[in-house]
Amino acid sequence: MNTEQVLDEFRGAGALREGHFILASGRHSPMFLQKNLVFQFPERTARLCKALAEKIEAAVGKPDVIVSPAVGAIIPGYETARWLGVPALYVEREDGAFRLRRAFKIEKGAKVVVIEDVITTGGSFREAVQPIAEAGGEVLCCACIVDRSGGKADVGFPLVALATVDVPSYAPDEIPPELAAIPAEEPGSKRLKA
Template identity: 70%
Template sequence: MTNEDVLNEFRDAGALREGHFILSSGLHSGVFLQKNLVFMHPERAERLCKALADKIRAAVGEVDVCVSPAVGGIIPGYETARQLGVPSIYVEREGGAFKFRRAFEIKPGARIAMVEDIVSTGLSSRECVQAIQEAGGNVVCAACIVDRSGGKADVGVPMVALASLVVPAYPADALPPELAAIPTEDPGSRRLAK
């Protein structure tokens, strides 16, 4: 699956949006990938995650488990794990940090593919990787459907991205005039609990 094939899945689902968005990172952007509009369609999720699973295998070989950050990574993590034939578990925020809950655990040294939906700055991925490593897992890659950083995000382990996209993002105090002139939308979930 090419970069354009992946972006077409988002376009066809009405999930490649333009406007003025506040990302989960707090940065502002003129483009937002509304991934839930893609993942609500099982056939789209299957196509994308099968391609991601194939890319993970090609990059790092077989893995034992896929671990995702809740909430956004759960569906792509599950479907990618299904395509890889391995269990899918996730971490949740507890006291501001990712933790394994719900009796989820990993065997020490297990080969883990951390699977995320969209990577922008890499913060959630780094936090998820840290939680996995603290639990004794060997994170062999951080995989995502779309890397919005164009390969610049440092997630602490090798990155496997199905598609890469360079989308400028700005701090609130450094917006270009054309973006500042548009009303903001805050479609992310990180700040909902605050």
């Protein structure tokens, strides 16, 4: 599956949006990939994650376990693990840091692939590998459905992306006037208020 085919899955689900968006990273962008509109369709998710599983296996071999940051990457992590025939775990925030919870365990020396959905800066990847390292797991790579950084995100490990696009994003003090003129939406969940 190539980048255009991946984006077609997003378009087909109405998940490729244009406007002014505040991303989970706090950066601003003229494009947002509303991945949950894709992941609500099992057949779309299966196509994407099967292709991602094949790309991972070709790049680093078969892992022992998949780990995803909660909540957004649980579905693609699970589905990719299904295609690889390995367990799917997730890390979730506790006191602001990702932790393995719910009796999840990673065996010392286990080969781990961290799965994300859409990345911009790679921040969640970098945070998610900490509890894996603490458990003694060996991170083979980080993998995602879409790398919207154009390959510039620093994840600290090899990155396997099903699709790579170069979508501009801007720090809050660098927003171009034409984007600033559009009211901003915060469609993600990272900073939702309780």
